[in-house]
Amino acid sequence: MLHILLLILKIIGIIIAVILGILLLLILILLFVPVRYKAQGVCRGTTDSLKGKVCITWLLHLFRIDLLYKDSHLIWKLRIVFWKRRSAKKRSAEIKEEKADEKDDEKERSVNEEPDTAVEETDETHEEPEKKRSVEAYEEPEVEEELQVAEKAQDVKRLPQTVQCEEDKEKSGQISEDPEKTEKKKSKRKNPDKKESYIQRIVKKIKRTRDKMREQKQTVVDKKEQLMSFLRDETHKAAFEKAKKELFRFLKAWKPKKLEGKIRFGFEDPAYTGEVLAVLSVFYPLFGSAFEVHPDFEQAVFGGSLLCKGNLRLNHLARLAWVLFWNRNIRTTYRDIKNYER
Numbered sequence: 001m002l003h004i005l006l007l008i009l010k011i012i013g014i015i016i017a018v019i020l021g022i023l024l025l026l027i028l029i030l031l032f033v034p035v036r037y038k039a040q041g042v043c044r045g046t047t048d049s050l051k052g053k054v055c056i057t058w059l060l061h062l063f064r065i066d067l068l069y070k071d072s073h074l075i076w077k078l079r080i081v082f083w084k085r086r087s088a089k090k091r092s093a094e095i096k097e098e099k100a101d102e103k104d105d106e107k108e109r110s111v112n113e114e115p116d117t118a119v120e121e122t123d124e125t126h127e128e129p130e131k132k133r134s135v136e137a138y139e140e141p142e143v144e145e146e147l148q149v150a151e152k153a154q155d156v157k158r159l160p161q162t163v164q165c166e167e168d169k170e171k172s173g174q175i176s177e178d179p180e181k182t183e184k185k186k187s188k189r190k191n192p193d194k195k196e197s198y199i200q201r202i203v204k205k206i207k208r209t210r211d212k213m214r215e216q217k218q219t220v221v222d223k224k225e226q227l228m229s230f231l232r233d234e235t236h237k238a239a240f241e242k243a244k245k246e247l248f249r250f251l252k253a254w255k256p257k258k259l260e261g262k263i264r265f266g267f268e269d270p271a272y273t274g275e276v277l278a279v280l281s282v283f284y285p286l287f288g289s290a291f292e293v294h295p296d297f298e299q300a301v302f303g304g305s306l307l308c309k310g311n312l313r314l315n316h317l318a319r320l321a322w323v324l325f326w327n328r329n330i331r332t333t334y335r336d337i338k339n340y341e342r
Helices: 002-032 089-137 141-172 179-190 194-232 234-254 270-282 284-290 314-326 328-338
Strands: 035-043 051-058 063-070 073-080 083-086 258-266 291-295 301-312
Touching: 002 314, 194 234, 234 314, 234 328, 258 270, 258 284, 270 284, 270 291, 284 291, 314 328
Parallel strands: 258 291
Antiparallel strands: 035 051, 035 301, 051 063, 063 073, 073 083, 258 301
């Protein structure tokens, strides 16, 4: 019985060891097997002449992605071991073109059929006003004019009676003035120095705005002093230097192994050309003389070619995360930034 239990435990241990070995192998493959990439592109001054190709492979081409941009269309291919897929944009573009041709044919047919209908509509429109005129001719305008004259006479008779009633009420004092007007008159009597009160309000508003500006200025000064004291701290300085060092090391490991290119660019405004050249000059130490830049300050031009090739390993990224996480200065700086009152 004990022999059987030991055998079962031995089998379970072997299974666990195999599973752990497989997991360890997968982790090592993910960390140390590089992702290889290759990119090529050409442009001759127009968007139609732009062509490009990108190829990304991993683990002996068992995983592969191909991207091709040509004639304003993007074509892609995907391969995962034996499973393959590709884009169907080319077919959809052809279907769209066929539909557009059919719509154009239908429009041409409708245009050819429109004149007949237009002639019929014009005939109907000519007939309608003639009918209206004939109907209006049979109406009796004299009766309508007599009714209008009678209504005007009644209105004239009513007017003097209403005017006399209003005059009698004003004399007897029945009609009272509006309460709003009386209140305004009283306020004018009570506040003869209205202009002075208005000036006092303006002065108070000016004082309030001045006090607010002083408070805002003081808060800005306090925040500036707080930020400068944060940056002058020794732990924060050490954390920034360490992060900078590790970041440059990571970029050096991930930079392309091969980079060749030529670019010629220019804008209508020479100032924009100079600004773009200044931005590109920041990356010059990383690429060196392999990448040629030719600015044109006289005309608007864009063209060039590019060849980029390299590989990416996840162990460099894992190392960067490990070092930054276990550094004490970086952890304290992160906590201070999180608790910093902005």
